[in-house]
Amino acid sequence: MSTSEAENTSAAHGWREEIGPRLLAPPSASHGRRALWTSVGLTLLFSALMLPYGINALDGLEPPRRQWAIGVGTAYIGSYLVFVALGESKAWGVRLFMCALLLILGGALVFLMGVKNAWVLVFALCVISAFARTALAVGAVVLSVGAVGGTALLSGTLGAVMPELVLLASVGTAMILFIRLVEANEQLRRARDRIAAFAVVEERERVARDLHDILGHSLTTITVKAGLVRRLLESTGQPAVAEEAGEVERYARQALADVRATVSGYRSVTLAGALAEAGSALRAAGITARLPQAVDEVDPRVQQVFGYVVREAVTNAVRHSGASAVEVHFGRDWLVVEDDGPGTGPVETGNGLRGLRERVTARGGDLQAHRSAGGGFVVRAEVPVEGGRNGAGAGAHEGGTD
Known part of the structure; x- marks a missing residue:
């Protein structure tokens, strides 16, 4: 050109x-x-x-x-x-x-x-x-x-x-x-919908903290104590009692694993929550945030993976791009995050984008990250959903496609 x-x-x-x-x-x-x-x-x-x-x-x-x-x-x-x-x-x-x-x-x-x-x-x-x-x-x-x-x-x-x-x-x-x-x-x-969504996220985070800090600590202690009892009984020649103590230890370990899995589920990423976090991070960095006001357009089945895309792309924009503005827009099965940073040097795929691409690919989708024609950086994700593609993602940024 x-x-x-x-x-x-x-x-x-x-x-x-x-x-x-x-x-x-x-x-x-x-x-x-x-x-x-x-x-x-x-x-x-x-x-x-x-x-x-x-x-x-x-x-x-x-x-x-x-x-x-x-x-x-x-x-x-x-x-x-x-x-x-x-x-x-x-x-x-x-x-x-x-x-x-x-x-x-x-x-x-x-x-x-x-x-x-x-x-x-x-x-x-x-x-x-x-x-x-x-x-x-x-x-x-x-x-x-x-x-x-x-x-x-x-x-x-x-x-x-x-x-x-x-x-x-x-x-x-x-x-x-x-x-x-x-x-x-x-x-x-x-605004009412966002407040309700934020309240749900905050409550889930509180429950996750309580599960981790209180119940998780107690189960860890039980597991350690049960293991100690089992080893003591084995050393004193009481195999039957040691076996029962081993069962207690296994149940405690399973309960601890269940609590950790529950905490992980409660702390899952949502698109609405990721947008809220993105707005706060961009404002704190002095970057203009052009973010959608609602996520109704996006199919609920792909909102979580799009939340990860928003989180990673905005984090990269704040840390590395030197941008003055970041824009997020999406449709039923596509999402684009674009910044206006200077975009000097070649595009490098770090661990964050690599893991993000693997996450999107696992859902049968496609993730592209490239420089835009007018300068800046574009991250675009498309994940097919049952019922056909929206098609808007392809047309939203034709000029930025490699």
Whole structure:
């Protein structure tokens, strides 16, 4: 790859990672679906109320202008439906393009039908409010109201279109506030789930400590004492009693092994717990953590092994990468951990990554660790689950595949 191509790739990567996330809300599955269908439902309700006004406005247009309005209106509705289908796309560029296209087509439709029909912009404002950050959504409302108001002012019809301006401003603002309320409720639900998961992990850790410190100590003492009694009895020529003492020792050893196995089970790694630990470790190291808020997307059968992947990859990023940010994202059967460290020198597979690859391979999966095209380090794990692969893992980082 030439220097100019590398610079272009780096610039494109930077745009996606910096500009897109600042303008659009994160495309998480739960937030996207809730916000999307809330927006669609309110828009359909508004459409049912305003349909007679739209038909009446089209009937009042001259034939050439009417045909143009119908064509633009069809494209406007089609774009809206496409946005509904692609709104949860992880491609920032696609979503930004759809936002701009809806505003442009809506503005063209208002131009053809007249500023008295500026209410058609509500469709664009509703769907933009569902996926844009607050700043961009407010900007879309201000732009729409300003454009319609300015046009009306220049044509001397500002007083006549004042109700439409109030409608645009009020509906746009209400949609922004309502969608943010939906988002806040979703964040509260996720926080409640995380708190519950952390409480379970802490309780399991407490029980494991108690088992190890109290019962484990007692069983160890019993085992040692039983062994001593057996040896003393053997030395005094009482084989039958020594045999019974040996049975006591064997049972004590088995009980001790069971306690240790139980403690190990209680201290098993979970994906939610690993993400929580990763967030704490990254913040302590001064590294920006871009972590998912929930693990609902991941199949429960692979969450434990993905927890090990997150733990090892984040530990390596903190210790060796010199990164300023670490991002984790996943799907049903795949997980990617990526940092933006300088990535100097060849990729080396240490004992941690080697053991991690063995753990993933044992589940029938695949683990890749390599430099990314824009710099930094990528660890990607895929573990097939019954019912088919999600396939998103392959497309999430095409540019980083060796």
